[in-house]
Structure formats: C-alpha cells, structure tokens
Amino acid sequence: xxxxxxxxxxxxxxxxxxxxxxxxxxxxxxxxxxxxxxxxxxxxxxxxxxxxxxxxxxxxxxxxxxxxxxxxxxxxxxxxxxxxxxxxxxxxxxxxxxxxxxxxxxxxxxxxxxxxxxxxxxxxxxxxxxxxxxxxxxxxxxxxxxxxxxxxxxxxxxxxxxxxxxxxxxxxxxxxxxxxxxxxxxxxxxxxxxxxxxxxxxxxxxxxxxxxxxxxxxxxxxxxxxxxxxxxxxxxxxxxxxxxxxxxxxxxxxxxxxxxxxxxxxxxxxxxxxxxxxxxxxxxxxxxxxxxxxxxxxxxxxxxxxxxxxxxxxxxxxxxxxxxxxxxxxxxxxxxxxxxxxxxxxxxxxxxxxxxxxxxxxxxxxxxxxxxxxxxxxxxxxxxxxxxxxxxxxxxxxxxxxxxxxxxxxxxxxxxxxxxxxxxxxxxxxxxxxxxxxxxxxxxxxxxxxxxxxxxxxxxxxxxxxxx
Amino acid sequence: xxxxxxxxxxxxxxxxxxxxxxxxxxxxxxxxxxxxxxxxxxxxxxxxxxxxxxxxxxxxxxxxxxxxxxxxxxxxxxxxxxxxxxxxxxxxxxxxxxxxxxxxxxxxxxxxxxxxxxxxxxxxxxxxxxxxxxxxxxxxxxxxxxxxxxxxxxxxxxxxxxxxxxxxxxxxxxxxxxxxxxxxxxxxxxxxxxxxxxxxxxxxxxxxxxxxxxxxxxxxxxxxxxxxxxxxxxxxxxxxxxxxxxxxxxxxxxxxxxxxxxxxxxxxxxxxxxxxxxxxxxxxxxxxxxxxxxxxxxxxxxxxxxxxxxxxxxxxxxxxxxxxxxxxxxxxxxxxxxxxxxxxxxxxxxxxxxxxxxxxxxxxxxxxxxxxxxxxxxxxxxxxxxxxxxxxxxxxxxxxxxxxxxxxxxxxxxxxxxxxxxxxxxxxxxxxxxxxxxxxxxxxxxxxxxxxxxxxxxxxxxxxxxxxxxxxxxxxxxxxxxxxx
Numbered sequence: 001x002x003x004x005x006x007x008x009x010x011x012x013x014x015x016x017x018x019x020x021x022x023x024x025x026x027x028x029x030x031x032x033x034x035x036x037x038x039x040x041x042x043x044x045x046x047x048x049x050x051x052x053x054x055x056x057x058x059x060x061x062x063x064x065x066x067x068x069x070x071x072x073x074x075x076x077x078x079x080x081x082x083x084x085x086x087x088x089x090x091x092x093x094x095x096x097x098x099x100x101x102x103x104x105x106x107x108x109x110x111x112x113x114x115x116x117x118x119x120x121x122x123x124x125x126x127x128x129x130x131x132x133x134x135x136x137x138x139x140x141x142x143x144x145x146x147x148x149x150x151x152x153x154x155x156x157x158x159x160x161x162x163x164x165x166x167x168x169x170x171x172x173x174x175x176x177x178x179x180x181x182x183x184x185x186x187x188x189x190x191x192x193x194x195x196x197x198x199x200x201x202x203x204x205x206x207x208x209x210x211x212x213x214x215x216x217x218x219x220x221x222x223x224x225x226x227x228x229x230x231x232x233x234x235x236x237x238x239x240x241x242x243x244x245x246x247x248x249x250x251x252x253x254x255x256x257x258x259x260x261x262x263x264x265x266x267x268x269x270x271x272x273x274x275x276x277x278x279x280x281x282x283x284x285x286x287x288x289x290x291x292x293x294x295x296x297x298x299x300x301x302x303x304x305x306x307x308x309x310x311x312x313x314x315x316x317x318x319x320x321x322x323x324x325x326x327x328x329x330x331x332x333x334x335x336x337x338x339x340x341x342x343x344x345x346x347x348x349x350x351x352x353x354x355x356x357x358x359x360x361x362x363x364x365x366x367x368x369x370x371x372x373x374x375x376x377x378x379x380x381x382x383x384x385x386x387x388x389x390x391x392x393x394x395x396x397x398x399x400x401x402x403x404x405x406x407x408x409x410x411x412x413x414x415x416x417x418x419x420x421x422x423x424x425x426x427x428x429x430x431x432x433x434x435x436x437x438x439x440x441x442x443x444x445x446x447x448x449x450x451x452x453x454x455x456x457x458x459x460x461x462x463x464x465x466x467x468x
Numbered sequence: 469x470x471x472x473x474x475x476x477x478x479x480x481x482x483x484x485x486x487x488x489x490x491x492x493x494x495x496x497x498x499x500x501x502x503x504x505x506x507x508x509x510x511x512x513x514x515x516x517x518x519x520x521x522x523x524x525x526x527x528x529x530x531x532x533x534x535x536x537x538x539x540x541x542x543x544x545x546x547x548x549x550x551x552x553x554x555x556x557x558x559x560x561x562x563x564x565x566x567x568x569x570x571x572x573x574x575x576x577x578x579x580x581x582x583x584x585x586x587x588x589x590x591x592x593x594x595x596x597x598x599x600x601x602x603x604x605x606x607x608x609x610x611x612x613x614x615x616x617x618x619x620x621x622x623x624x625x626x627x628x629x630x631x632x633x634x635x636x637x638x639x640x641x642x643x644x645x646x647x648x649x650x651x652x653x654x655x656x657x658x659x660x661x662x663x664x665x666x667x668x669x670x671x672x673x674x675x676x677x678x679x680x681x682x683x684x685x686x687x688x689x690x691x692x693x694x695x696x697x698x699x700x701x702x703x704x705x706x707x708x709x710x711x712x713x714x715x716x717x718x719x720x721x722x723x724x725x726x727x728x729x730x731x732x733x734x735x736x737x738x739x740x741x742x743x744x745x746x747x748x749x750x751x752x753x754x755x756x757x758x759x760x761x762x763x764x765x766x767x768x769x770x771x772x773x774x775x776x777x778x779x780x781x782x783x784x785x786x787x788x789x790x791x792x793x794x795x796x797x798x799x800x801x802x803x804x805x806x807x808x809x810x811x812x813x814x815x816x817x818x819x820x821x822x823x824x825x826x827x828x829x830x831x832x833x834x835x836x837x838x839x840x841x842x843x844x845x846x847x848x849x850x851x852x853x854x855x856x857x858x859x860x861x862x863x864x865x866x867x868x869x870x871x872x873x874x875x876x877x878x879x880x881x882x883x884x885x886x887x888x889x890x891x892x893x894x895x896x897x898x899x900x901x902x903x904x905x906x907x908x909x910x911x912x913x914x915x916x917x918x919x920x921x922x923x924x925x926x927x928x929x930x931x932x933x934x935x936x937x938x939x940x941x942x943x944x945x946x947x948x949x950x951x952x953x
Contacts, residue, residue: 057911065923087864194666201662206875227901234908271909281909388895397563399552400892410671427865430853433689443699444736444746446522
C-alpha cells in the first residue's frame, strides 16, 4: 500500500494543468501564507513554546517576522524575478532573441527540521511557491505541536490541489523518498542528507541540502572580552543552542580564556538571571533523546560555567566547558545544545590549522578588533557563511545566499536565491528563418575561408570593440 | 587512485591555485597547449571519430580557445567580492558575497567531443581556483592519450591530473572524495555518479541527454528548416547530445521534409557521402551495431547504407515511425532521423510532455506565438527556435539539462559559478555594543516590538523615514559615545 501515490499523482496533474504558472496564482498563494501567519500568530507562538519553550521574543524574531519578511519580499519582487533574463549576444546571434526563462521544476518536496519548525518550513515554501511549483511538505514529527498546525491549519490558506502536507517519521519519509520528485529541499543532519541525496540520485532529482557541522568561533586576544562574551553567549544559547549556525565551540588562547570566562558568566547571568531555569527567555531541549545526548556531553572536559540539568524539564543550563580534548565527543559531533566548549590554541595560525583540518562548517565566526585578523581567517578557511565580530546576523540579510559547502550542505536560499533555487533556468535562443545565405557559411563542405568568417561571427567580444 | 587524489588535494591545500595570477598563467598555458599542439589534438580527433581537421578545429578547438579568452578577460570581475544590499540591522557593516574555490574537482568526459568536454569544464575549474582530476572517456582512446601526454606538459602537475580507465577504474575513482563532480554522459551512469557523490555529500553537475524533439510547423520556411535540421542532425554523425533526435510534424509534411533533407545532405556531403571529408564515422563497433538494430522494421525513406568495416552509416531518414519502436525508446546518437507524424502543435506538445524532459527543444515556425506556446507548454534544458545547436555557442546562456537530461549548467561564467562556493560574508565591528542591548534577554514587549520593526522591511514611507532618522540618531549617538569611551 503506497499512502502517497494518490496525493503525488493529484499534485502532478495539477502542475501539468498549468495552474501554478500565472503570477496571480503564485501571489495568491503567498498572500495565503501571509494571512496564515497573521491570523494564527497566537496559536503558533503557543506551539513553539510547547515544542521548544521558545520565548515570545525568539518566536517573533526568528520564526514569525523572518518568515513574514520572506513572504513580503517575494510578493514585492515576484514579477521581476519571473521575468525572462536577457543575455548578451555574439555577432552570430545579434538579431536573435536570447534569454533565460525561469520555470518551475514541477513537484517539489520540502523536508523541514524541528529546531525552527516554522521558519525552516515557510522560508523554503515561499521560494517553491513563488517559483510556480506544486509542493509536498514533510514537517518534522519531532516538533509535534507546530507539525499539527502546519498539517491542519496551513493547507486551508493554500490551494490544496497544488499543496499537500505529509506526516510521519523516518520510515514514512523513506517511503516518500522512493517516489520521484522534481526537486528536493532538505534541512537536517549530514547523515540524513546523504540518505536524501542517494534517494534523489535514483530519479536524477536535483537537491538543496541545508546541513550542519561544528561552527568554529575564533576569539582573538585583541578584543573586548565582555562585548565578545555578550555576542557569543547570545547566539550560542539562542533557542537553547539548537541552531545550525550557532557558534559551536570557541578557539582562543589560554590568556583570552581567562578573560572570557568571567565575561561569559556575567553575560549569562544578565540574560537569564541567577536561576536560568526560571527565566522565560531560555528554551528547552526538544526531546528526551537529545536531552540524554547533551547530558552525556556535560562530562567532557571540565564544567567552568553551568552544567546543571533537569530531566523532568529537559532543561540544561547555559554551560561552558574548558580543558576539552579534540577527541572527546563534545568536539566530535555538532553539539546542538546550550554547551560551549573552549579549545585553546596558541596562535591565529594554529586556529586556522585546527579549522581547516576539519569538515567545512556551515558558519564561521571570528572576533577581533583587528580587521586584518578577521580577513586573514576569512581568506584561509572555507565555510558556508562567515560573520566577523558577531553571530549569525548574516542570515538576516536576504541579499546574502544562505547555505553550506562540503559536509555542511549544497545549494542555498533566502530572498531571490530561493526563487532561483526552485526554478529551472532554461536557455532560450529564438532565431529567424531569414539570413540563410549568411548561415550557409557554417554548412559543409568546409573550407578554411568559411571557417575564418565563422570564427569572427562567434567571437563574443566583437560587438563591443572590433566593430569600432 | 586514492594516492593520486590525495596528492592533488595536498596541492590544493598549499593554496597555490587561488591567486588570480596563478589561474591566469594556467589558462594561458592551456591556450598555448591548444595552439602549439593543435596538430596532435586534431589528429587524435580524426583517429577517434574520423573527423576532418577543419571540423575538429571548428567544433572543438575554437570553442576552447574562445572560452579561455573569455575567462581571461572576465576573471577579475568574476572572482571579485560582490557587495550585497544590507538591511537596517546591518547598515553600518560590510556585507558581500565572496566566490571561493571548492577544492578538488572531478571532470568525467564523454567520447563524442572528447577534447571539448574535458577542457571546457577544466577551464572553469581552473578559473575558479580549484585543483582538478580529469577522466577522459576511454572510448575515444586517442584523445585520451593526447590529453594524458599534453596536460602535464603545460599545466601544474600536482594540481591537475589525468586519470584513465574504464568502468572499473572509474568506479574506484568515484569512491574517492571530491568537492564537485561534473559528469557528461548518459542518465544511467549519471545516477551511479550521483549515488557515489551522495556518500561524500559532493555536489554534482550532470550533463546528460535524452531525445531532443524537433517540431516542424506547417507554417515555416521548409527549405531553411530542413537544411538546418540536416546540418545539426548529421554533424559528428549524429553523435551529439544536442542533435535534433527526431522530428514531429503533420503527416502532410513528411514527404517534403524527406526531399529537402535529402537535398541538403547532397549539398553538404556530395553524391558520394563516403568520400566526403566532412562526414564522420560511428565511434565504435558496439554503437554501430546498436544503430543498425534501430533500423529494423523501419520505413527507410532515404539513406540506410552501412559499412561495418569503416563503421559508416549513411545519413538516414525514417518516416511514419511508430513511437513504440526501439528507435523512439532510446537516445539515437547516430545519423538516423525518425519522423513521427502528429496531428498538430498541441499533439506534438502532448507527445513531448509524455516523455522525459529533453536536453533541447527545437521548434521551426514562422508563427512566433506558436513557438511561445510550445515553450510555455513544455520543459527542456534549453530551447532553440528556428535553428539547431546554436545555443551551445552562446556562452552567456547556461548549458545544461533538467529532469533526466541533467542538473546544473556550465559554459562561460556559469562554469566559474558551478565550480565556486559563493560565500556570504558579514563583517561587523566590536563597537556599538550598547545598541545590541535591544536584542539580548531579558526580553520585554518593547524589545519584541523593536525587533519586529527592524526585521520586517515593510512599512509606510512616512513612518520609515521617521524611523530611519530616529535610528540613525540613536546609532550616531551610541557610536560617538563608544568612540569617546
């Protein structure tokens, strides 16, 4: 029994009918998404609070407003994005029409994660819908309360002949992936990313994989420890550390560490109070499994700050670990929790060597008063994205593509990049039947003279200089 | 295999391939190679495909030279950081996209344009600052030998390597880890490549194929159309991924098409086609036999002559072809042109949509509205109206497929982009920390309101300018305070 066949068939037929192509239809879908957010804000905030103990501030900033922003941008620029993109021509094609047509792929599958269950579902969805695709959405079953709203409420705002929500765990997702899609957008772990790509390979389906890794955070000796501590702490403990672009670990000298620790403690206390467990601004671990995993990591190195946990609440205190070995589990896997290990290096070069020895991360952070230091790290490393002297602010800039490289992912999105990701860029050359006498130069039988003339015509630079 | 890849990876790790000056020198060396060793290259192509030197030059060599010239001219522009438009939150920061090399790129070539399909991607890989391993097709042996001999003589031997072999060696090679794989070939192997790439999360560009349909409308200049179709179909003996694979037209046009294609063929290759230096041969016996099999049971309106000894197959046209027969089930990749009669342009569109998305769609018609309708109603890698193949030569157009005809694209700047990571960079300063108090916990309703305002870009003009002024005031005040701190 294939539970998905009918749904997929229905969506494919809707796509073939051409319903999703006109700009009006796409705009209507985007407006539907907008109304979904606005009319269900309270409901969504409650769900996010239930799933992740997310504060109103975090829900607003990192889930609702950011998604709304993407919708607004798409609505504003949709028609401009949809326009055929004219391209420069060579002499041979001067009189022709040459352009790139942006077309929907067809049936798109979006697999969303649990850590930003609203944002990481809606933002890709905006791109897929704006690009004119039909969409199957597989929200994470782990963020149960948000999943419920996405499954039951969201479809009411969209044309359901072109959009479907599919539910289930790893087994159902595996079954779903056996089907053919025209594009798959996956956000999650590298381990599952490989499974998704392997499944996509069977159907030659292109993919965007937004994965993760250990995002290094280099702290130079030349900086103000309190400012750095504020920023690092804020981005580390945001969403209880369950962020793919959170600073995962700090690299700094022992001297810097000594200055950083009290500053981190000060920041944590200022943010969450003396008893972080009672702060409404600190979230909780998503589920038992991750809680146990993170609690295990608390025994790595030595706890310098925090270290408390409460199983009944899935609470883990904002924690800083020191004296951590590279071989310990906390330095082997993406932490995805409110634990910040500090690893000592004796120089910038050692830090760079440490970073480049490992998998390319999704984000890389460097803190220094010296812009030269920041630029040096930037130049000698590779990562999905980079931010100097702050945390993951770069993803708030919609004109910057958001994605990984190497093990942290492939492809990117946000803003126009989302539209382009979910579009096939079709090269079009429309010629006239006339001028055949000139084209005759290209036909056999070939002579050196014909060849010379042909070459001149194919020269790409000719239109600008050689004619002058 | 592993050692070879490790050696190349270590060379990339040295950072040598990044400097623009280095990339230029390599590309200039590549150009020198093509210019100085033209004879050797053309001789290899002639040996592999029976292609005349003139054709070898115009079809492969010149494209490579033009690509190198284009890249050399535009490289500084392509490699430069691109400033990005900032939002209110990042107003005072530096935000840009920096293209970076990926690392070690694997390029797997095909036998039909054995030189071009290795060198053109290689140009892009070098331009983007990568190291590369190229695996020429073992089927076009002579070109593989020439590439193996020449590339190390002109290019940095540690950064760019040639690996040879058949299925076994390629399978072994694909077990290694690369940072991007560009494969040109068929869909079946494309799946194998992508599956292997998945194990390492390696992004891929797959330049595959399929059956590129060619719709000939009632309202078109049939003389011109048939000439162009004949040119594109029989070039390289039909062994081209973008050759018009089959023709769709109304039944009444069939005879005229056959007649005019026949005339064009005579014009191109003379009375005795076998003697024409411009007509190539089938690459090997296996493909020859495969193509021979496709003719079984078909109505041969023209051509059909074969000579196994020289692997010669005459330019051939089939009429009234049944879509269920073998010739319509696989990409032909040979000088056989089936005509499948359909009742109308709509019927042709339906026919095309019932099949896998092709690499290219060709439409011949004077009616630009009809052409537009066919484009709108179908999907394909690319489209050419009223001609064939030419989109390949315009490097400002991305060249690639969709669906089973491929994923990703290259040529010109698209090659550079394919082999680059576009890294978003945001550079802030450590000053102005007081402004950040807005974002830190403990949170409050006013902080929520501020955050909402700053994240969302949409608000009325009046409010916007007021807000901007207010914000600028705050920021300036804070900066002044911080500066004097």
